[in-house]
Amino acid sequence: MSVGRFIGIGVGPGDPLLMTIKAVKAIEEADLLVLPAKDKESCRAYMIAKEALNVMSIDQNRRRWEDAIDNKECIFEPFPMSMDKDELFKFHKRVAGRIAKELDLGRNAAFLTIGDPCVYSTVDYLTQILEDMGYNTERVNGVTSFCMAAARLGISLGEGSEEIHVIPGSADIDKALSLPGTKVFMKGGKRLKELRDRLILYEAKTGHRVYGAANCGFPDEKLAYSASEITDDWGYLAVVIVRGDSEQS
Amino acid sequence: MSVGRFIGIGVGPGDPLLMTIKAVKAIEEADLLVLPAKDKESCRAYMIAKEALNVMSIDQNRRRWEDAIDNKECIFEPFPMSMDKDELFKFHKRVAGRIAKELDLGRNAAFLTIGDPCVYSTVDYLTQILEDMGYNTERVNGVTSFCMAAARLGISLGEGSEEIHVIPGSADIDKALSLPGTKVFMKGGKRLKELRDRLILYEAKTGHRVYGAANCGFPDEKLAYSASEITDDWGYLAVVIVRGDSEQS
Numbered sequence: 102m103s104v105g106r107f108i109g110i111g112v113g114p115g116d117p118l119l120m121t122i123k124a125v126k127a128i129e130e131a132d133l134l135v136l137p138a139k140d141k142e143s144c145r146a147y148m149i150a151k152e153a154l155n156v157m158s159i160d161q162n163r164r165r166w167e168d169a170i171d172n173k174e175c176i177f178e179p180f181p182m183s184m185d186k187d188e189l190f191k192f193h194k195r196v197a198g199r200i201a202k203e204l205d206l207g208r209n210a211a212f213l214t215i216g217d218p219c220v221y222s223t224v225d226y227l228t229q230i231l232e233d234m235g236y237n238t239e240r241v242n243g244v245t246s247f248c249m250a251a252a253r254l255g256i257s258l259g260e261g262s263e264e265i266h267v268i269p270g271s272a273d274i275d276k277a278l279s280l281p282g283t284k285v286f287m288k289g290g291k292r293l294k295e296l297r298d299r300l301i302l303y304e305a306k307t308g309h310r311v312y313g314a315a316n317c318g319f320p321d322e323k324l325a326y327s328a329s330e331i332t333d334d335w336g337y338l339a340v341v342i343v344r345g346d347s348e349q350s
Numbered sequence: 351m352s353v354g355r356f357i358g359i360g361v362g363p364g365d366p367l368l369m370t371i372k373a374v375k376a377i378e379e380a381d382l383l384v385l386p387a388k389d390k391e392s393c394r395a396y397m398i399a400k401e402a403l404n405v406m407s408i409d410q411n412r413r414r415w416e417d418a419i420d421n422k423e424c425i426f427e428p429f430p431m432s433m434d435k436d437e438l439f440k441f442h443k444r445v446a447g448r449i450a451k452e453l454d455l456g457r458n459a460a461f462l463t464i465g466d467p468c469v470y471s472t473v474d475y476l477t478q479i480l481e482d483m484g485y486n487t488e489r490v491n492g493v494t495s496f497c498m499a500a501a502r503l504g505i506s507l508g509e510g511s512e513e514i515h516v517i518p519g520s521a522d523i524d525k526a527l528s529l530p531g532t533k534v535f536m537k538g539g540k541r542l543k544e545l546r547d548r549l550i551l552y553e554a555k556t557g558h559r560v561y562g563a564a565n566c567g568f569p570d571e572k573l574a575y576s577a578s579e580i581t582d583d584w585g586y587l588a589v590v591i592v593r594g595d596s597e598q599s
Binding site: 113114116117118119120121122123125126153156157161217218219220221222225226228232238239240241242243244245248249251252255256257258259260261262263264265266267268269270271272277280 | 362365366367369374406467471474475487489491492493494497498501504507509511512513518519521526529
C-alpha cells in the first residue's frame with residue numbers, strides 16, 4: 102500500500118466560480134478533507150467549495166460534483182486565534198500528526214483554504230511539518246483576495262514597470278507608503294481604523310488613489326474608492342489598495 | 351439593442367486546469383474573442399483555454415465546452431513588441447476602436463490574457479480606454495504566474511507578518527533586495543542574467559534562499575532551488591523568488 106499525499110487546496114477569494122478546475126478535481130479525488138473549523142457550516146472555504154461543486158453539477162444536470170463534496174469524510178480542526186508561537190506550533194504539530202495517520206493508511210488528505218495556499222495561508226505550516234516528516238505534499242493554487250479586490254474595484258494592481266508591495270497588517274504603515282508603485286494592505290484587523298485615518302491624510306497630501314474592498318464575492322461585499330469610505334465594521338478580510346502615480350497618465 | 355461588454359479574462363499561468371470555472375463560463379458566453387496574436391495557434395492564452403475547455407468536455411462526455419471555444423469568432427491583434435509609449439498608445443486606441451464597434455452591435459467581447467487581468471496584463475490598457483469611452487468592462491481573475499511558481503517550487507510566498515514585494519524587470523535590483531520579506535522578480539527578460547549573477551553573490555552573503563521557475567505548467571517547465579541553477583535560456587516568463595529570513599525557523 103502506498104502512502105497518501107497531503108494537498109493544500111486554495112478555493113479562491115470568495116466567489117465560488119473563481120475556484121479553479123484543478124481545485125474542483127482535487128476535492129473530488131481526495132479521500133478526506135481537513136477543515137480549519139468546528140463543522141462544515143462554519144468553514145468558509147468549505148462553503149465556497151460546496152457552492153462551486155453545486156454549480157458544476159447543475160451545469161451538467163447530474164449530481165456528480167455535489168455528491169463528491171457532500172459525502173466526503175471530514176476532519177475538523179478549528180484553528181486557535183492565539184498569536185502565541187509555541188502554542189500555535191504545538192497545535193500544528195498535533196494536527197499534522199493526525200493527518201499523518203491518515204496518509205499512512207494510503208489516504209489522500211486535502212486541506213481547504215481561502216485564496217491561494219502560497220499566500221498567507223494557515224495550510225503552509227501544516228505542509229512544512231508534513232514535508233519535514235517525509236510525506237508528499239502538493240499546493241493547488243487559487244485566486245488571491247487582492248486580485249479579486251482589484252477586479253471588483255475595476256483597477257489594475259500594476260502595469261509595466263510598477264512595483265506591487267503586499268503588506269500584512271502588522272507592518273509600519275509609513276514605511277510601506279514610502280515604497281514606489283502599488284501598496285496592498287492585507288489582514289489589517291484591529292489596525293484597519295489606524296490605517297484608514299492615516300490614508301485619509303496621505304490621499305489629501307499625495308493625490309494618490311486609495312481603494313478598499315471587503316467580503317468580495319459575498320452578499321455583504323463592500324467597495325471603497327477613497328480612504329474615507331472604509332468603515333470600522335469591515336473586519337479581518339479587508340484589502341486596502343494604494344495606487345502610486347499612474348504610468349500612462 | 352443593448353451595448354455589449356468588454357471582458358478581460360485571465361486564463362491563469364499555464365496549467366489549463368488552473369483556469370477558473372468563471373473564466374470557462376465567460377468564454378462560453380462571449381460572442382467573440384479578442385486575441386493578442388496573429389492566429390489561435392500562436393496565442394498562448396487561447397491554447398491554455400482550449401485545453402481547459404477540452405478537459406471539461408471530456409469530463410462530461412460531451413463536446414459542449416470544446417465547441418464553445420472552437421466555434422467562437424476571433425479577432426486577431428498581435429501586440430507590438432515596441433516599448434515606445436506613443437506607438438503603444440496609438441495601437442491600443444486603434445484596437446479599442448475595433449472592439450467598440452463590436453460592442454455597439456450588442457456583442458460581448460472577451461480578451462484572453464495569461465495570468466490575472468489585474469497583474470501586469472496588456473488587457474488593462476484596452477480596458478481603461480474602453481471605460482473612458484463609456485463602455486461596461488469586467489475583469490475575470492486568474493491565478494498569477496508567481497503563485498503557480500511558488501506552488502511548483504513547494505514554497506510559500508509569505509507567512510504571518512512577512513511582506514511580499516513584486517518587482518518588474520526594470521527595477522533597481524539592489525534596492526529591491528534591501529526590502530524585508532519575499533521579493534518576486536518578474537519579467538526579467540534581458541536582465542535575467544544580471545539578476546542571476548547578482549543573486550549568486552546575495553545568496554552567499556545573506557544565506558537567504560533564491561528560487562526560480564519558468565514555463566510553469568508547460569512541458570519545458572524549469573525549476574531552480576538556488577540562483578546558480580537559473581540559466582540564460584529561461585526567457586521572458588521566468589519568475590525569480592528571493593525569500594527573507596523565515597518566520598518559523
